[in-house]
Amino acid sequence: MTQLHYDVVIIGAGAAGMVCAIQAGYRGLNVLLLDHAPKPGAKIRISGGGKCNFTNRRVEPKHFICANPHFVKSALARYQPEAFIEWVERHNIAYEERDNGQLFTLEGAGQIVAMLRTELDWAGVELQLNCDVVAVIKQHETWSISTSQGQLTSAKLVVATGGLSYPKLRASDFGMKLAKQYGLEVIPSRPGLVPLQMPARQRAWWSDLSGLSLEVAVTAQRGPRFEGAMLITHQGLSGPCILQVSNYWQPGEPISLNLLPDVKNVAEWLLDLKQNAQSLSGALKQHWPKRLVQAWQTKFEFDDHLANYTQLRLDQLGTSLTAWSIYPDDTAGYAKAEVSLGGVSTDEVSSKTFETHKVSGLYFIGEVLDVTGHLGGFNFQWAWASAHACAQDL
Ligand SMILES: Cc1cc2nc3c(=O)[nH]c(=O)nc-3n(C[C@H](O)[C@H](O)[C@H](O)COP(=O)(O)OP(=O)(O)OC[C@H]3O[C@@H](n4cnc5c(N)ncnc54)[C@H](O)[C@@H]3O)c2cc1C
Structure with a gap:
């Protein structure tokens, strides 16, 4: 000085x-x-x-x-x-x-x-x-x-x-x-603008998909809706859209994921697929990486043959695709925020x-x-x- x-x-x-x-x-x-x-x-x-x-x-x-x-x-x-x-x-x-x-x-x-x-x-x-x-x-x-x-x-x-x-x-x-x-x-x-971690018991599922990126829309219990890329990591979720929502996420609360933000009316889209006897995986592959389609269908037990789906099952499918409630258990902390x-x-x-x-x-x-x-x-x-x-x- x-x-x-x-x-x-x-x-x-x-x-x-x-x-x-x-x-x-x-x-x-x-x-x-x-x-x-x-x-x-x-x-x-x-x-x-x-x-x-x-x-x-x-x-x-x-x-x-x-x-x-x-x-x-x-x-x-x-x-x-x-x-x-x-x-x-x-x-x-x-x-x-x-x-x-x-x-x-x-x-x-x-x-x-x-x-x-x-x-x-x-x-x-x-x-x-x-x-x-x-x-x-x-x-x-x-x-x-x-x-x-x-x-x-x-x-x-x-x-x-x-x-x-x-x-x-x-x-x-x-x-x-x-x-x-x-x-x-x-x-x-x-910590804010930070990746979110999934509970240890669910990590293996996410970890198998690590490196995949897709466009989503995501909301926390309060705060705005964010659209953009989500990246799956070994620990959980990252990417711009997840960083944005992390500012609003509170421990114990879910975030809601819409995995088809580009599809305006998912109920109609599914009905259309059913009526045209199209396979679910074929349709999802146009929006998601192939690896995710397989893993997601297995996790939620939605098979390919929409023609056999009741209206209730079709509604359940729509909800899982557009309002999937995910419960992170922590953030990645100040080191990554x-x-x-x-x-x-x-x-x-x-x-x-x-x-x-x-x-x-x-x-x-x-x-x-x-x-x-x-x-x-x-x-x-x-x-x-x-x-x-x-x-x-x-
Ligand atoms: C990885 C990363 C990427 C980011 N990318 C962006 C981006 O692209 N766009 C954007 O808008 N924001 C970005 N941010 C956020 C942005 O960097 C911060 O919000 C911004 O730097 C805050 O400015 P500030 O001056 O308040 O604090 P800082 O820029 O953090 O500056 C604080 C300063 O205080 C000093 N200091 C701290 N304690 C003491 C002490 N006890 N004695 C003396 N000096 C001290 C520190 O050494 C530091 O130089 C990013 C942050 C990180 C970590």
Whole structure:
């Protein structure tokens, strides 16, 4: 550290911390951005399968989970995807649009980190890596921060330490602990955007099918319906559609799988097959991988000869195909989760400035808050938008 006192200290050089530091730096503030990891933006580097799904063209509050669904509106409205896209374009980073408005870099997530590092330099932000925060105390109107690299003070403190997923990338509960230290409510965390595991007694069946992927629609007991690819793994289920529904799944509850999302009216479709004396397996093979057709028919004991089916049996078949209740027994945990749900309660912070109501000069931004986006670039958009709103107030 080059100084003993800063206008702002930001803890956490991830997505939110970097953007907040850049914008505060451009506003002329003397900013220190510190992180205990050896490099900034570790999650950005591995995000989006290495291509970083850095935002989404269709961001709406309904894409976020938060105890107060209105909380996200102000920050999202004030920093729209176009603002980040403009940045990406100014740095000549090539990108592509995939399904549902998702934007990915073409040449790798490292370009987004490089862009943010360049902007940090231009904004005159001091970056201190490999820096552990030992203690944080507010004395009078000044923050006193003890770190492994020395003692410093600041007028304002921004906590951008992220969520608990991917502990191997140095995720920590620092932000939640600091919030508790100041008497702020913290909503318990759980893994989100995470594969689901099947009970041990059923694993052999799923394991035999591991590697298969198919288009499904899936719903949890509450929350929206998601359509997309599901991947069968040795432990259970994964793929974009399952990651999406994992945010809404609660232990002990089922998820409902529709294995024929493209067939508009399955009852009519089955009746048609029966009347035309078509075999069930032949029809299913047009929608599913062959291996699944066999295994599924054996499991549910639906034979090929629909002509022999009573109406009741046909209805049972329709339900098994479109509303198959599956009971996962766990998630794959923080090690495999893209995000964590829960965090510092949004009741504790202003939705305009991100300053806490109880402690002036203390701010929380990004994933450390109880805000979690759907899959599709929404989590980064939240990091950028909350950072932007906070930086205007510092
Ligand atoms: C595998 C994976 C893929 C993902 N892909 C996408 C994607 O494509 N699109 C998308 O929108 N989202 C994606 N996400 C989610 C996204 O990465 C996060 O939501 C986002 O990074 C959160 O930003 P943040 O700044 O709040 O936290 P982070 O980016 O996690 O940054 C937190 C920073 O705080 C530091 N820190 C933590 N504790 C301390 C401490 N005690 N002292 C000092 N520093 C500390 C960490 O080292 C880290 O640098 C992905 C996540 C994962 C794990």
